[in-house]
Every structure is written in structure tokens, then in C-alpha cells.
Amino acid sequence: xRKAYVAGLAAGISFIAMGAAQAVEIEYWQYVFDSRVxxxxxxxxxxxxxxxxxxxxxxxxxxxxxxxxxxxxxxAGQGPDVVQLFYGWTDQFVNGGLIxxxxxxxxxxxxxxxxFFPIVSAMKRGEDYYGLPTAVRSLALxxxxxxxxxxxxxxxxxxxxxxxxxxxxxKRDGSGNxxxxxxxxxxxxxxxxxxxxxxxxxxxxxxxxxxxxxAYNDAAGAAALKFYTDLQTEKNVGxxxxxxxxxxxxxxxxxxxxxxxxxxxxxFAGNPFEWGVVELPADANGMRSNYSSYFANGIGATSxxxxxxxxxxxxxxISSPEAMEIWLNTVGELPARRDVALTxxxxxxxxxGPFLKGLEYAQTTQFYDEAAQRQTAIDMVNRVLLEGQxxxxxxxxxxxxxxxxxxxxxx
Amino acid sequence: MASANALPQxxxxxxxxxLNISTKRVIWAxxxxxxxxxxxxxxxxxxxxxxxxxxxxxxxxxxxxxFIGFANYQKMFADPVFWKVFQNTFLYLxxxxxxxxxxxxxxxxxxxxxxxxxxxxxxxxxxxxxxTAAAMGWVWRWFxxxxxxxxxxxxxxxxxxxxxxxxxSVDQALFSILIPAIWAGLGFQIIIFMAGLRAIPNTFxxxxxxxxxxxxxxxxxxxxxxxxxxxxFLVVFSSIGFLRIFDQVYNMTSNDPGGPLxxxxxxxxxxxxxxxxxxxxxxxxxxxxxxxxxLLIVSLLQLYVLREKK
Numbered sequence: 001x002r003k004a005y006v007a008g009l010a011a012g013i014s015f016i017a018m019g020a021a022q023a024v025e026i027e028y029w030q031y032v033f034d035s036r037v038x039x040x041x042x043x044x045x046x047x048x049x050x051x052x053x054x055x056x057x058x059x060x061x062x063x064x065x066x067x068x069x070x071x072x073x074x075x076a077g078q079g080p081d082v083v084q085l086f087y088g089w090t091d092q093f094v095n096g097g098l099i100x101x102x103x104x105x106x107x108x109x110x111x112x113x114x115x116f117f118p119i120v121s122a123m124k125r126g127e128d129y130y131g132l133p134t135a136v137r138s139l140a141l142x143x144x145x146x147x148x149x150x151x152x153x154x155x156x157x158x159x160x161x162x163x164x165x166x167x168x169x170x171k172r173d174g175s176g177n178x179x180x181x182x183x184x185x186x187x188x189x190x191x192x193x194x195x196x197x198x199x200x201x202x203x204x205x206x207x208x209x210x211x212x213x214x215a216y217n218d219a220a221g222a223a224a225l226k227f228y229t230d231l232q233t234e235k236n237v238g239x240x241x242x243x244x245x246x247x248x249x250x251x252x253x254x255x256x257x258x259x260x261x262x263x264x265x266x267x268f269a270g271n272p273f274e275w276g277v278v279e280l281p282a283d284a285n286g287m288r289s290n291y292s293s294y295f296a297n298g299i300g301a302t303s304x305x306x307x308x309x310x311x312x313x314x315x316x317x318i319s320s321p322e323a324m325e326i327w328l329n330t331v332g333e334l335p336a337r338r339d340v341a342l343t344x345x346x347x348x349x350x351x352x353g354p355f356l357k358g359l360e361y362a363q364t365t366q367f368y369d370e371a372a373q374r375q376t377a378i379d380m381v382n383r384v385l386l387e388g389q390x391x392x393x394x395x396x397x398x399x400x401x402x403x404x405x406x407x408x409x410x411x
Numbered sequence: 412m413a414s415a416n417a418l419p420q421x422x423x424x425x426x427x428x429x430l431n432i433s434t435k436r437v438i439w440a441x442x443x444x445x446x447x448x449x450x451x452x453x454x455x456x457x458x459x460x461x462x463x464x465x466x467x468x469x470x471x472x473x474x475x476x477x478f479i480g481f482a483n484y485q486k487m488f489a490d491p492v493f494w495k496v497f498q499n500t501f502l503y504l505x506x507x508x509x510x511x512x513x514x515x516x517x518x519x520x521x522x523x524x525x526x527x528x529x530x531x532x533x534x535x536x537x538x539x540x541x542x543t544a545a546a547m548g549w550v551w552r553w554f555x556x557x558x559x560x561x562x563x564x565x566x567x568x569x570x571x572x573x574x575x576x577x578x579x580s581v582d583q584a585l586f587s588i589l590i591p592a593i594w595a596g597l598g599f600q601i602i603i604f605m606a607g608l609r610a611i612p613n614t615f616x617x618x619x620x621x622x623x624x625x626x627x628x629x630x631x632x633x634x635x636x637x638x639x640x641x642x643x644f645l646v647v648f649s650s651i652g653f654l655r656i657f658d659q660v661y662n663m664t665s666n667d668p669g670g671p672l673x674x675x676x677x678x679x680x681x682x683x684x685x686x687x688x689x690x691x692x693x694x695x696x697x698x699x700x701x702x703x704x705x706l707l708i709v710s711l712l713q714l715y716v717l718r719e720k721k
Binding site: 022071096112177245379 | 551559574578580671672
């Protein structure tokens with residue numbers, strides 16, 4: 001009786017083992033964000049239907065713990081096969097041995113460089129690519145149609161027009177306090193990207209040199225900073241901390257314009273007023289710039305053998321045009337392949353269009369410690385606005401502080 | 412624990428029987444005591460010593476920790492931000508503790524004499540202590556906003572007083588955070604003070620009145636000296652609280668934590684950012700060791716004052 005039971009058990013186990021040998025299971029990791037998880041569920045379903053021998057298990061963690069979890073899993077030797085990472089974490093992930101380079105035989109460099117937007121180069125270290133994005137993000141200028149109509153102005157196309165529109169839409173009380181801002185000022189939001197990659201370049205400078213060292217400690221950087229702080233000090237069309245956050249002021253209908261990214265579209269969808277989007281304003285010569293960022297998918301360092309092959313197949317699928325289409329419709333983020341993104345329908349879309357145009361000339365900052373580098377920009381503006389430090393001194397101090405973070409990150 | 416526990420059960424029965432009742436009692440007592448001691452050692456002492464070791468390394472979560480001697484401490488003591496944060500931490504302490512104690516004592520002293528709706532008033536004072544610091548931080552953050560939404564600035568403006576930057580000022584921000592922090596702890600301190608006041612025997616007061624002492628003299632000669640144990644407890648308790656202030660600061664300045672320009676950043680927030688935003692675990696551990704040392708010194712000093720009284 002007992003022997004029969006053991007034999008049955010053994011047969012059962014071997015049956016399960018056989019099943020396991022036939023189907024490869026790989027793990028996909030990303031952070032929790034409802035629409036992203038749903039989009040990935042759809043992609044996994046389609047991928048598994050096309051590849052019945054592969055099953056993909058999606059694991060998610062809260063954003064705040066995400067990096068720590070990836071590191072902990074690596075230490076325990078149980079990392080994911082395909083893992084999502086912010087492009088700014090690439091150095092840390094590569095140095096920490098968390099991800100492996102993509103095999104050029106499976107992911108030919110020429111194809112990557114031809115098909116994807118050029119910002120994909122931020123995933124390249126040496127001769128190797130370490131990941132591919134499904135979707136990318138860019139910035140644009142959001143405007144409140146009701147407030148602009150009330151002031152009788154059109155959305156701005158250039159920086160000069162931006163100043164004029166901001167002045168026309170700003171409302172002040174009897175003591176001169178702003179009650180409706182012309183434009184939001186929030187360095188902790190997206191404004192530091194606008195300053196870094198757009199305003200500095202429009203003033204004839206570059207934020208970083210070819211080696212990645214800070215290069216804005218010059219007249220161009222100072223002019224860009226002055227343009228920004230003047231919005232509050234000279235023009236009085238915006239106030240740092242007005243309504244606490246720029247996006248809150250805009251959502252409350254208390255700011256006529258704000259600079260924000262594609263990821264804000266969902267939050268602004270429910271705004272109780274009509275709003276629109278235009279490209280970030282050009283300078284007097286028509287020169288434009290933009291900042292783009294993205295989450296990429298890489299292959300975990302611990303993935304080998306048939307799991308590696310399955311992981312490569314899966315990464316190919318989630319960077320395919322079909323996957324990007326699904327991601328765009330579910331999450332709202334822009335496709336990372338040019339031909340999927342720059343369709344006539346998308347370019348003509350009043351909301352997607354301006355973001356997509358921005359992608360064509362967008363820059364991607366190579367961050368070492370994004371939070372700390374943003375802090376240097378916040379402090380730079382605060383020193384001018386709150387402590388009355390001169391523009392030149394403040395920018396010199398910011399450049400030194402940011403360079404120290406970059407040096408630390410390279411160690 | 413295993414060995415202590417194992418002795419009575421698996422050892423030779425004769426050995427256990429040979430022990431007299433008081434030895435058995437001691438063994439049993441230790442067997443039970445071992446549980447919390449080992450638990451405490453495991454989750455408190457071991458990580459503490461680990462932190463001392465980490466503070467001498469450059470651990471960044473990703474790469475294995477390397478011993479780098481006192482480099483973290485050198486970096487910290489050469490960093491102006493650290494000294495700014497150090498100064499802020501002590502400002503929270505040396506303003507927060509006395510102000511909160513004086514205010515809560517005055518309220519407790521007078522509340523003690525109120526008979527009408529005593530319980531209700533006491534409950535009102537205690538209410539903020541029950542509120543989550545995060546929720547309170549956010550409410551105050553909105554109070555401090557500029558017009559048109561800031562209540563305080565709206566009030567000032569209606570009297571023609573220029574609006575104040577509060578949290579957006581390097582000079583006012585720390586005090587703006589300290590006020591709700593003091594207010595939040597008030598209820599607890601009032602309750603403790605009132606318990607202390609009630610514990611003073613009435614006969615002392617009666618004797619003093621017969622001797623013709625005035626209210627002020629009674630307060631100075633009887634109430635305050637006899638309240639010393641209560642006061643010392645509250646000083647220790649609130650000092651540690653202000654040295655570890657975090658929730659209020661983080662929630663009221665979350666766009667620029669500890670800002671503007673580090674003017675409100677306490678040591679705990681700096682440790683948090685170094686560890687969980689920049690992932691410099693070794694450097695964060697060095698800052699933790701400094702905080703540990705400060706807390707240890709402050710607590711020992713205050714215990715010394717308490718002992719002197721006996």
C-alpha cells in the first residue's frame with residue numbers, strides 16, 4: 001500500500017519535472033504602476049500565445065524599494081531574467097553586475113541605431129548596449145485655454161512670446177501678490193531639465209562637455225539661470241512654491257502655463273477646464289531643445305542557457321512595434337521606435353504631436369545620482385531667490401557641487 | 412536560549428533532580444529571560460555594532476563593502492552641509508524642548524484648577540498628539556502657503572501686513588516647522604504634568620497657606636521642586652524626540668526635503684537621504700554613529716541630573 005503511494009508520488013514528480021523541461025519560465029520585473037502592469041500583462045499574454053514553450057512571470061515592487069530589491073536579489077543569486085530600469089541607473093546596474101550586455105547577434109547595433117530614437121545611446125557603455133526602451137517620455141508646455149482666451153493671447157511659440165503670454169495671464173491682488181501665475185516655477189519638478197537641456201543650449205552653451213563633466217559655469221549657463229529667476233524677480237509672473245507645486249497650481253486652474261512631461265497626461269486628463277499642449281518654446285533663432293527620459297528593459301546578469309534565449313526573445317518582443325503600440329494605448333507613453341512614433345496620425349494628434357516633435361531634437365542627461373543632481377539645481381535657484389546671491393556665484397557653486405557628485409559616481 | 416532551555420529537558424534526570432528549588436527557579440527565570448534578551452541582541456545590538464563597522468566602509472549596496480578607515484568621518488566633518496544640519500538639529504532641541512515644556516507646564520498648571528469642562532479641554536489639548544505627524548505636516552504646509560490659498564498669509568494680507576514666506580525662507584522655515592512639532596507634543600506633556608501636579612500631597616499646600624505663602628512662592632518653593640522627577644522625564648523624552656525629528660520636516664518640505672538650502676534639515680533626514688536616495692550606506696552609517704553619540708551623551712547627562720537629586 002505504502003509502496004504504491006511512494007511510486008505514485010515519484011511518478012508525479014517526474015511528470016512535473018518533464019513538464020518543466022519542456023517549458024522555460026522566465027521572470028520579468030518592474031515597479032508597481034497600474035497601467036504599466038496592465039500593459040505588461042497584455043504583452044505577456046500575446047508573447048506566450050506566440051511562444052507556447054515559454055512562460056513569463058511578472059513580479060512587481062513598489063517604486064521606492066525597487067532598486068533595493070533588484071540588488072538584494074542579485075546578492076541572493078535569484079535575479080530576474082528581464083528587468084526594467086531607468087536609463088539613469090544604467091551605471092549603477094552595470095557596475096553592480098546586475099545586468100548583462102545585449103548580444104549583438106540578437107540585437108544588431110546598426111538596427112538599434114537606425115530604428116530607435118537617438119536617445120537610446122544612453123543605454124550604451126563602451127561597445128555594448130545594456131537595454132532597450134519600450135516607451136520614451138519628453139517635455140512640452142501645457143497651457144490653460146480658458147486663461148489664455150480670457151487674456152486674449154495665443155499659446156507661445158518662442159521664449160519672448162512665453163514672457164508676453166505669462167505677463168498677460170498673471171493676476172495679482174492689491175498688494176502685488178500673485179493670485180494666478182502666468183507660468184509655474186518648480187525646480188523640483190521638470191524645470192531643472194528645462195534649464196539644463198533647453199535654456200542653456202538656447203543661450204549658446206552646453207550643460208556637460210564630451211566627457212560628461214559640468215560645462216554650464218559660463219555666460220550661457222548664467223544667462224539661462226537669469227532667464228529663469230527673472231520670471232519671479234523681474235517679471236513677477238511666477239513664484240516658486242506657489243500652490244506648493246507647479247503641477248498642483250496648473251491642475252487647480254491657478255496657473256496659465258506649466259512645463260511637464262508625457263507622464264503627467266493621465267493626471268491632467270481630469271482637469272475641469274480645457275487645456276492644450278505646445279512644443280517647448282524656441283529661442284529667437286528658432287532653435288529648440290527638449291529633455292527625454294525612459295525606462296529600458298535589460299537582461300539580468302544571472303540569466304543563462306535556455307532562460308537567456310527565452311529572455312532575449314521576450315526582450316525582442318517587448319521592444320517590437322506591436323508592443324509599443326499596446327504600450328502607447330495603455331500607458332500613454334510614446335513609442336521608442338521612430339517609425340512607430342512618427343506616424344501621421346500621431347503627429348497630427350494635438351496632445352501627442354508636440355511631445356513627439358520634441359523627441360526628434362531631445363537630449364538625454366547622463367545622470368549619476370538624479371536626486372542629488374536635481375538638488376544642486378534647486379539650491380542654485382534658491383540661493384538667488386532667497387539669499388540674494390549673484391547669478392554668477394550661484395552657478396559656480398552649483399557647478400562645483402554637481403561635479404563632485406559626478407566624480408563620486410564615477411568611482 | 413537553546414542551551415539554557417535544553418538543560419532541564421535533555422540533561423540527565425538525576426542532575427535536574429539534584430538541584431534545589433531556588434537554583435531551578437533561577438534556571439527557569441533565565442530560560443524565559445533569554446527570549447527577550449536574544450531577541451533584543453539580535454535586532455538591536457547586532458545591527459548597532461554592524462553600523463559601527465559599516466561606517467568604516469564604502470558600502471553602496473551594489474558592490475561589496477571595502478574598509479576605508481575614517482574616510483567617511485573626514486568627509487563628514489569637512490562637509491559644510493553636515494555642520495549646517497548639526498546646527499539645525501540642536502536648534503530643534505534647544506528651542507523645542509524648553510518652549511514645549513514651559514508652555515505645557517503653564518497650561519497644565521491652570522488646567523489643573525479648571526473644574527468646568529475639565530475633561531473636554533484636556534481632550535482638546537491631547538487630540539493633536541493622536542494625529543499622524545504626516546497628516547498634520549501637510550495641513551500646516553498648506554496653512555503656510557502664500558495667497559490665495561494660505562490661511563495665515565490670507566489673514567495677514569487682510570490686515571495689510573505683507574505676506575510672509577514661512578517655509579520658503581531660510582530664516583523662517585525652521586521655526587515654521589518647529590511650531591506644529593511643539594504643538595503636536597503638547598497634549599502628552601500636559602497629561603504627564605497634570606499627573607505630576609496631582610501627585611503632590613495637598614497637605615503641603617495647606618501648610619504653606621497657613622504659613623501665609625503667596626501663590627508665586629508656593630509655585631516656586633513647593634510645586635516646581637516636587638515636580639522635578641516629572642520634569643526630568645519630560646526633558647529626556649522631548650529632547651530625544653526633537654533630536655530625532657523627521658516626520659514633520661519631511662512632510663512639510665517633501666519637494667525639497669530639508670530645504671530651502673538645508674535650512675530645516677535635521678540629522679535623521681540627512682541620514683535617510685544619504686542611505687536611501689544616494690545609496691551611500693557607509694557614509695550614512697557614519698552619520699548614524701554621530702547621531703547615536705549625541706543621543707547617548709544627552710541621555711547620560713540627563714540621567715546624571717536625575718541621579719543627583721536622590
